[in-house]
Amino acid sequence: MLYNRVHDSALDLFNYPDPALSLCEKHFYSLLQPEDVEDLLALWLYDTKGYVCIPSTNRIATPKYECVLVDPNDLNRKHIYIQVKKGDVDPNTDDYSSLNGEVYLLTTEGNVQNAQKYSNVKVADPTVIYEFAINPDKSHIIPENVLYWVKFLAEIENNRLEFSACKGIMFDTNISYSDTNESEMILGNKIAAYGDAKRYIDSFPQGDYALFYSKGRGIIAVGQIVTDTPTEVADEKYHSVRMIVPEKFNGDVKALPALSPNEIKTILKRNFYWASTIKTPFLTGAQVEMLIRELQKSMFNDVQKGEE
Structure with missing residues (x-):
């Protein structure tokens, strides 16, 4: 992987095959x-x-x-x-x-x-x-040399995923630093990052999906990117999205159901590197659809309970 990264394949037309590794x-x-x-x-x-x-x-x-x-x-x-x-x-x-x-x-x-x-x-x-x-809530006490290999395995899977097949990214909603960013994003139909994390917004291409990941809870919302290039205003950088889940939102993020990391792993039968702003490996279109269905089901069940 290091060789492939630094050498010019146009000169010798050679690349090593990526190792058959995954985050397991x-x-x-x-x-x-x-x-x-x-x-x-x-x-x-x-x-x-x-x-x-x-x-x-x-x-x-x-x-x-x-x-x-x-x-x-x-x-x-x-x-x-x-x-x-x-x-x-x-x-x-x-x-x-x-x-x-x-x-x-x-x-x-x-x-x-x-x-x-x-x-x-x-x-x-x-x-x-x-x-x-690999628990995101424990990453502050995990040694850097161990976290390095978690990121390494996630990167291998991302490299193996065809770009056209990459349709979704779980993205941190900044809840650790702001009590209002989550509701502002969903109400404003956007996925945003702030400060040093702004560069991660460039990972989203138009047409792909942003899965709003709330630290300590999991995925609380899903939207599809509708802008070709992100907008940057002061300390914020964002893409506009078409919200898919929730369809209606009253501003109360705590009332939104969430898919926890364990539920996500069970549904998709795989692990992720949870500690980063963007959760890797990225998701295929089929995986995004599975998570959307499960999140919609959770919201429907919550409505049913409320009516009872």
Whole structure:
């Protein structure tokens, strides 16, 4: 991919084929270094249990564990040990039961042997750790070198998607910085970006779809781009859209139903890089239509409930 980016194919007429990778658990782990996976497990334990890593305990002389963590809320100074095996490796809990404290074992492709044998030895689910790594609400604590590979896999899928097949982009509505931008966009029939994010508006061609993504909720609206070039006014840049969902809007964005990230993944049977302003990979026309139908169905169900 790097070679294709920097060399002039017009001179030698050669490009390497893009690798057959996608944003999925298997390919994600294949690109990480072992220490990246260790970081993810330690950060997941901090995020879910509040455990804190003691950096000086990461030593070659302690092969049974990567490092020691402590529980700040445990006055008895309970220790937590983690061990990570990257690839098709099957660790055995028998080898770790003698450690005086909790032990968390993680193997990215293998299986933990005797998983239920010891109460102090626990198995970390690689799928849970993967979902943690790509969760947009956790991106502020995920290491940059891990996020790099998430973006890398999403970029591969975008490159593989024929431009003519790219019909929709999930786009952040700026809710983190403004309480009014979402309603202003939908009422004003536009998709907009502000400040440093303005450049992302140029990603939309006329005729394609903008899916309004509200952080913490998901997709709340869909519109089709009707302008050929965006308009820039002061700190705002926008494309005009023909609103598809909702058809009518009274200004109350909180009343709009939303398709959550989990619902989107289930409907489309795929993952996305949620942490960026534009959610990648982009969507095909068929995928956009599926999401429109589901969002319309949610709105119809909400109306029915209201009438009851």
